[in-house]
């Protein structure tokens with residue numbers, strides 16, 4: 001893995017290698033890269049991705065260069081390319097970037113430093129996808145034949161896009177649940193009524209309603225959204241015994257999921273965050289090895 005921009009770049013074999021290496025690290029395998037400098041350039045807010053990359057880098061023994069857009073020369077108008085070229089020039093070895101622009105990495109092709117995409121607009125979120133896949137794989141030890149429903153703001157979700165591509169390629173059956181205004185018909189998945197499918201799914205993946213990406217306010221109240229598209233106690237009780245609930249978080253409690261279900265026995269929401277550190281360690285280790 002020379003870099004990671006989009007989940008679509010990875011073969012199924014590379015996905016499985018990444019998951020297995022993350023599981024090995026979680027089980028105690030030591031990986032150390034003490035001479036490597038990493039910078040996390042986040043041009044969009046983040047808690048999980050930014051912090052878990054930093055934990056992953058520190059666990060790998062890397063040196064983490066402090067960078068905040070507000071106190072950097074980005075505030076003087078420096079371009080993304082020039083910021084990244086600066087990091088390359090001062091000896092940084094890997095960049096993790098989150099940016100509001102879809103496909104921002106296409107404008108950075110001339111750089112000689114690997115980029116790991118921490119999320120681009122509504123495009124891709126490959127590291128979130130890989131940690132979701134690790135969490136599913138730990139549970140079921142396979143993808144082939146699993147029934148997955150992804151519910152919510154599909155149109156604006158880079159998580160939905162990445163997971164749809166990866167899960168279908170790995171043999172899972174993916175269906176969507178969404179209000180008409182948040183459907184994305186560029187993805188060839190079937191849209192279904194959540195109540196028609198809730199008792200059949202192995203994985204129920206809920207998505208955050210991304211208010212910040214909406215041009216007009218939603219035509220639903222919190223209660224209406226939860227009643228029509230969210231996971232509430234009634235639907236939770238219909239889930240199969242071994243079904244699991246995922247959500248990339250942050251969670252809008254009582255919207256996508258009723259608050260008391262966030263830590264319910266079938267929820268793997270906080271396990272996803274734990275697995276995110278190991279997945280990101282696996283990705284960084286492979287990218288650094290490929291560029292040495």
Ligand code: CP
Pocket residue numbers: 045046047048049050119128248249250
């Ligand atoms: N899941 C996710 O990307 O969360 P953050 O926006 O907090 O990084």
